[in-house]
Amino acid sequence: MPVFFASAILWGWAHLKKSLYLDTQFSVIHSVTSSAIPLHAHSEYVVGYYFSGRCQCRLGSRAILEFKRGDAGLLNPGDAHEDLETIGARDYLTVNLRKEFFQEIIQGLGCSSRQIPHFPAAKLKADPLIKRLFEALKTEVNTQEFGREVLLRSLVTELAVHLFRQFSPSAIPYEKYPQDQNTARWQVRRSLDYLHNNFSRDFSLESIAAAANLSKFYLERVFKKATGLSPHSYMLMLRVERAKQLLSSSPNPIVEIAMELGFSDQSHFTNVFKRMTGFTPNAYRLGAN
Numbered sequence: 001m002p003v004f005f006a007s008a009i010l011w012g013w014a015h016l017k018k019s020l021y022l023d024t025q026f027s028v029i030h031s032v033t034s035s036a037i038p039l040h041a042h043s044e045y046v047v048g049y050y051f052s053g054r055c056q057c058r059l060g061s062r063a064i065l066e067f068k069r070g071d072a073g074l075l076n077p078g079d080a081h082e083d084l085e086t087i088g089a090r091d092y093l094t095v096n097l098r099k100e101f102f103q104e105i106i107q108g109l110g111c112s113s114r115q116i117p118h119f120p121a122a123k124l125k126a127d128p129l130i131k132r133l134f135e136a137l138k139t140e141v142n143t144q145e146f147g148r149e150v151l152l153r154s155l156v157t158e159l160a161v162h163l164f165r166q167f168s169p170s171a172i173p174y175e176k177y178p179q180d181q182n183t184a185r186w187q188v189r190r191s192l193d194y195l196h197n198n199f200s201r202d203f204s205l206e207s208i209a210a211a212a213n214l215s216k217f218y219l220e221r222v223f224k225k226a227t228g229l230s231p232h233s234y235m236l237m238l239r240v241e242r243a244k245q246l247l248s249s250s251p252n253p254i255v256e257i258a259m260e261l262g263f264s265d266q267s268h269f270t271n272v273f274k275r276m277t278g279f280t281p282n283a284y285r286l287g288a289n
Contacts, residue, residue: 018278021141025101026156028141030093036085040276041229043241045097046075049134053090058082060228065123072124080228093138105160119167133159187212188226199238200262240276247285254281
């Protein structure tokens with residue numbers, strides 16, 4: 001069942017405002033902040049639009065991109081990124097789209113439901129349609145008007161189809177890993193499979209390296225080159241993404257969820273979750289229920 005959560009808690013200049021809307025297949029987050037957001041990644045697609053202010057975003061080891069009013073960004077699942085601290089607040093909205101949401105749309109368009117896109121552009125050109133969609137999303141996520149859930153899903157669906165129209169056919173089929181011949185792609189795939197199956201266990205670089213049949217030193221280098229994250233950071237991303245699902249669907253206490261996901265204690269879980277999402281686990285749960 002779609003839900004809505006809005007907060008206007010003042011946390012100095014770090015977090016001025018966040019509004020959150022959660023759905024089973026997407027989320028919409030409106031933020032006004034000036035704080036830096038450390039290197040992290042999402043298992044979802046992220047589309048962002050800036051209403052005011054400026055932001056510098058570093059994508060993995062790539063050059064820094066600057067976003068200003070009217071600019072939009074687009075990240076694929078697993079794209080490592082960080083936002084640098086800004087002078088003055090930046091007002092922006094992000095739409096996080098689960099892979100299943102894109103699969104449903106692709107199937108509706110007559111394509112194979114197994115195919116999901118890999119979008120080539122991290123910064124989008126000025127686009128009147130995207131501007132209209134994000135202004136409408138901002139209005140809906142910050143109000144509780146009748147029919148909000150229906151309108152939000154309609155706007156997000158229109159946004160997804162518009163992205164396909166802009167980038168198709170290059171957006172399909174999906175290819176997660178770069179074509180660099182120096183990257184041990186199959187070893188990285190093995191290490192990713194291991195992490196996806198064991199992310200709640202105690203972190204062991206030796207075990208991941210053994211699964212990939214690589215030395216741990218070489219693994220760290222090729223893994224970072226392929227994903228933008230270290231193996232440990234990627235594991236934390238997987239834990240946080242699973243935590244989002246549990247917080248929105250499980251009645252278990254937060255401390256039990258933390259233990260289930262392999263965190264040393266609730267405080268460690270809270271710090272990691274807030275750093276990656278901007279919300280404490282409790283605030284996120286309130287938004288999901």
